[in-house]
Amino acid sequence: MSTTANALGAGPKMIVRRPILVLAGLLSTVSAMVMGSMLAIWLDFRSNAPLRESTDGTKMLRDWLPENIKIPEVATNTMMMTFVITCVMAQWAIYSSRRNDSKHTSLALGVVLLTEIALINAQLAVYTQMGIGVRDGSYMTMFYAVTATMLAMIVVCTGFTLLALFRSIGGRSGDKDLVIAHAVYCYAISAIFSMLWLVVYVQK
Amino acid sequence: MTAVEVGSSATSSGVQSATKSNFLATVAAYLMTNDHRRLGRMLISISAIFALATAVEGALLAAERISTSSALLGSDIIVQLFSAFRFDLIYAVTAPLMLGLAVAVVPMQIGARSLAFARAALLGFYLWFFGVVLVGTAYLNNGGPGGGDAEMVDLYFGGLGLVVAGLLLISASVATTVLTSRRAGMTLIEAPIFSWSALVTSISMLVTLPVAVGALIFVAVDHSYERSTFGASDGVNAWLGWAFGAPQVFLVAIPTLGVLAQIVATMTKGKQPLRGGLLIGVGLMSTAMLASVTQTSHTVTFSGGLGEIAKSLVPYLLFNDLSILGVLIVLGLCLLAMKNERAKLDAAFVPAFLGVGMVLTGMIGSAVQKITNLNLANTVFEEGVLVYVTYGVLLSSIGAVSYFGPRIWGRQMPSTPVIGLGLLGFLATVLASLPFFIAGFADQPAATVTDFKYSGPAWLWNSLVTVGHLLMTLVVLSFIGLAMKSFRKGELNTATSADLFESVKG
Numbered sequence: 001m002s003t004t005a006n007a008l009g010a011g012p013k014m015i016v017r018r019p020i021l022v023l024a025g026l027l028s029t030v031s032a033m034v035m036g037s038m039l040a041i042w043l044d045f046r047s048n049a050p051l052r053e054s055t056d057g058t059k060m061l062r063d064w065l066p067e068n069i070k071i072p073e074v075a076t077n078t079m080m081m082t083f084v085i086t087c088v089m090a091q092w093a094i095y096s097s098r099r100n101d102s103k104h105t106s107l108a109l110g111v112v113l114l115t116e117i118a119l120i121n122a123q124l125a126v127y128t129q130m131g132i133g134v135r136d137g138s139y140m141t142m143f144y145a146v147t148a149t150m151l152a153m154i155v156v157c158t159g160f161t162l163l164a165l166f167r168s169i170g171g172r173s174g175d176k177d178l179v180i181a182h183a184v185y186c187y188a189i190s191a192i193f194s195m196l197w198l199v200v201y202v203q204k
Numbered sequence: 205m206t207a208v209e210v211g212s213s214a215t216s217s218g219v220q221s222a223t224k225s226n227f228l229a230t231v232a233a234y235l236m237t238n239d240h241r242r243l244g245r246m247l248i249s250i251s252a253i254f255a256l257a258t259a260v261e262g263a264l265l266a267a268e269r270i271s272t273s274s275a276l277l278g279s280d281i282i283v284q285l286f287s288a289f290r291f292d293l294i295y296a297v298t299a300p301l302m303l304g305l306a307v308a309v310v311p312m313q314i315g316a317r318s319l320a321f322a323r324a325a326l327l328g329f330y331l332w333f334f335g336v337v338l339v340g341t342a343y344l345n346n347g348g349p350g351g352g353d354a355e356m357v358d359l360y361f362g363g364l365g366l367v368v369a370g371l372l373l374i375s376a377s378v379a380t381t382v383l384t385s386r387r388a389g390m391t392l393i394e395a396p397i398f399s400w401s402a403l404v405t406s407i408s409m410l411v412t413l414p415v416a417v418g419a420l421i422f423v424a425v426d427h428s429y430e431r432s433t434f435g436a437s438d439g440v441n442a443w444l445g446w447a448f449g450a451p452q453v454f455l456v457a458i459p460t461l462g463v464l465a466q467i468v469a470t471m472t473k474g475k476q477p478l479r480g481g482l483l484i485g486v487g488l489m490s491t492a493m494l495a496s497v498t499q500t501s502h503t504v505t506f507s508g509g510l511g512e513i514a515k516s517l518v519p520y521l522l523f524n525d526l527s528i529l530g531v532l533i534v535l536g537l538c539l540l541a542m543k544n545e546r547a548k549l550d551a552a553f554v555p556a557f558l559g560v561g562m563v564l565t566g567m568i569g570s571a572v573q574k575i576t577n578l579n580l581a582n583t584v585f586e587e588g589v590l591v592y593v594t595y596g597v598l599l600s601s602i603g604a605v606s607y608f609g610p611r612i613w614g615r616q617m618p619s620t621p622v623i624g625l626g627l628l629g630f631l632a633t634v635l636a637s638l639p640f641f642i643a644g645f646a647d648q649p650a651a652t653v654t655d656f657k658y659s660g661p662a663w664l665w666n667s668l669v670t671v672g673h674l675l676m677t678l679v680v681l682s683f684i685g686l687a688m689k690s691f692r693k694g695e696l697n698t699a700t701s702a703d704l705f706e707s708v709k710g
């Protein structure tokens with residue numbers, strides 16, 4: 001009797017479905033919808049603000065951003081560029097992780113952590129330089145609400161980076177999905193910040 | 205003799221101690237569980253208890269409107285009660301009920317060993333539960349929308365945030381389970397229809413609830429600091445009102461289609477005709493999220509030129525009526541499947557079918573309400589819509605629990621009481637909502653209990669609604685009693701998985 005004849009047939013092909021990646025995608029969607037909702041309300045308020053004359057009297061402006069408030073553009077533009085660096089470093093972590101290079105994975109994640117701390121610092125610097133109070137008026141209240149929500153998302157991303165970094169340092173070099181999921185969330189946060197940067201800091 | 209007595213006493217105390225220890229162990233096991241069936245049971249049971257409280261709220265509000273010249277409760281309480289009723293119907297009862305069913309059933313249906321991120325789902329349960337408790341506390345202390353106690357209003361915002369965060373975590377867990385934990389060989393299109401509907405609901409919730417969070421952050425920050433831009437505590441109704449009514453509530457009702465289609469599929473024991481159409485029907489109902497995401501109510505006015513009508517008609521049809529088409533497709537296909545000669549009536553079919561019927565009636569009512577020529581805005585018609593849909597979901601849940609219950613609890617429910625409660629629930633739903641459809645056309649204002657007059661027997665409509673809510677309280681209470689009795693001492697489940705879950709291949 002041939003052993004081949006009695007052998008069981010091959011089962012269905014195993015599918016690796018990566019739940020952590022799907023969860024990161026869902027988390028990114030949720031974050032994008034929160035910020036999308038806030039920016040939509042922001043734009044609604046801005047477009048419905050009453051008109052006023054500019055200081056030189058040559059044109060009519062929307063009375064939205066109070067005249068005495070100056071957005072520190074150096075700090076906000078630096079934040080935007082820091083996000084680009086964060087994305088490149090997160091991709092470097094994936095590149096290294098796929099090659100089982102745990103040293104470079106940890107190094108890349110460490111740099112991501114550093115950039116995230118820099119982002120938090122930059123956001124706090126923006127608050128300090130603007131010197132406005134949260135209860136000073138509509139613009140100020142909404143400005144703090146929208147930027148503090150962004151700050152909270154950056155903090156969540158920092159927590160994600162810390163988790164990936166600890167696992168990488170701890171020797172879980174085979175845990176590639178977590179590193180990829182971390183990068184997905186970093187990309188999402190960067191895209192979300194670029195929306196906020198355009199609407200709140202550039203168009204004002 | 206004494207020695208025997210001591211021994212008996214010792215044995216008795218030992219048994220008591222063991223019983224107490226077993227009880228505590230069971231409680232602890234439930235509180236820290238990562239078993240999807242236990243988590244599902246907790247969600248279903250607690251939302252059923254909240255359903256009782258909500259039906260009593262509905263009865264109180266309707267009873268207040270029987271006499272328009274006097275009020276039993278203070279005006280502050282009435283304002284809070286109106287808001288609490290809307291919140292409870294959606295976020296304390298129907299959403300967790302449907303998600304609880306999904307949590308309990310979906311992993312079994314798709315052949316998963318457990319729920320994906322089960323501990324996150326458990327955290328979601330706790331966030332939701334304590335959020336509802338905080339929101340309830342705020343309402344009781346004049347802290348809901350329009351409330352006078354500023355600290356309690358802040359508590360309300362915090363509680364609402366927790367409720368939404370909890371539901372988001374549970375939805376994420378359910379969606380990830382369906383997307384990633386199916387048994388080898390099962391494609392997404394082959395997933396059982398209830399699992400498919402749970403996926404559609406979860407994703408709809410994950411897309412729409414964050415929009416509410418965005419608005420909530422603005423309103424909460426404004427209330428804490430400036431109190432003018434978003435209207436302080438009144439801002440909730442202006443900026444978040446869409447999250448407490450139609451069409452947001454339709455998203456919560458999507459699994460009712462899954463429940464009905466699932467029951468019909470196994471009743472007929474054959475291949476579901478046009479299964480793809482069924483999946484499309486369930487998917488179409490999720491178009492209700494378009495209206496939620498845009499945070500606006502899309503109305504139509506039949507006056508002026510054809511161009512003007514078309515301008516408002518297109519978004520009206522897109523945002524309000526596509527979801528009705530989805531329900532009609534599923535109902536049609538289910539009735540088509542029932543023509544199969546092998547079809548054998550299942551008791552669960554009665555409440556599930558009537559539940560979908562009630563949801564459909566509510567959805568049609570919502571579409572009618574958005575025709576501005578009828579002047580139904582700000583009337584009790586809107587409350588009728590909400591009650592039709594949410595009580596429809598409750599009815600469907602009765603069907604779902606009696607159908608899936610044997611797989612979750614291991615024992616069967618008797619058929620006759622389930623059919624009886626289904627019919628009684630149907631009567632309760634009609635009584636609690638249809639009179640408000642009529643009173644809406646007679647211009648009975650919404651959210652007011654006194655000083656309104658219209659030509660018609662206002663006392664009759666409001667009395668009927670009171671009776672409807674009380675009857676629903678009775679139905680829910682009876683069903684809880686029946687379920688507890690059946691699932692503890694009923695006949696052991698003899699059904700095989702083939703009897704309970706549809707066969708995709710036929």
